[in-house]
């Protein structure tokens with residue numbers, strides 16, 4: 001792949017472009033890792049937040065159960081009062097026995113409900129403690145995670161600035177290059193994970209370590225045209241040592 005573009009000035013620009021590209025790829029990786037780390041921390045916090053919400057729901061169900069039970073006790077109490085009133089006004093023995101049994105039945109029911117209420121209150125108290133503890137844990141973790149995220153953010157500021165610098169550098173260099181050459185660079189870089197321009201040493205492409213055919217090696221050494229490696233397509237250049 002020989003181009004007719006004069007090479008000498010281009011190859012220098014391409015090498016600088018590659019230096020910036022290598023840093024950009026590296027720093028982008030760093031940024032991705034930073035984001036992933038932050039996401040991991042957020043996910044951990046969310047998990048704790050969800051557990052806390054579940055505990056709170058559990059508590060509100062327990063509170064509701066206590067209230068239902070108390071309401072039912074109230075209803076039974078009212079029934080007992082009414083039956084007692086009726087008892088005072090009975091005229092026959094039959095009625096007396098009937099209302100007495102009513103009072104008795106309701107008292108038994110009340111006993112059962114009161115025992116149930118005690119158990120429900122006990123359960124509610126246990127859940128309240130769990131909620132309090134998980135709330136405390138959640139807030140501790142939240143503070144800790146926010147601190148860690150701030151730390152990560154702070155550490156990545158320099159890298160972010162450096163990344164911007166290299167991108168600006170690439171933009172400057174690309175202004176001096178032919179757009180078709182820039183396209184070629186971008187395409188090869190994408191194919192080779194950010195490596196588009198590489199030097200040749202002892203007729204070996206230092207990108208893919210393939211031996212460059214002798215005729216091609218001579219042309220690379222002459223440096224009159226941009227030669228691509230036949231195997232990895234990287235643009236090749238030769239350093240005189």
Ligand SMILES: [Zn+2]
Pocket residue numbers: 205206207208209210229230231232233234
């Ligand atoms: Zn190669």
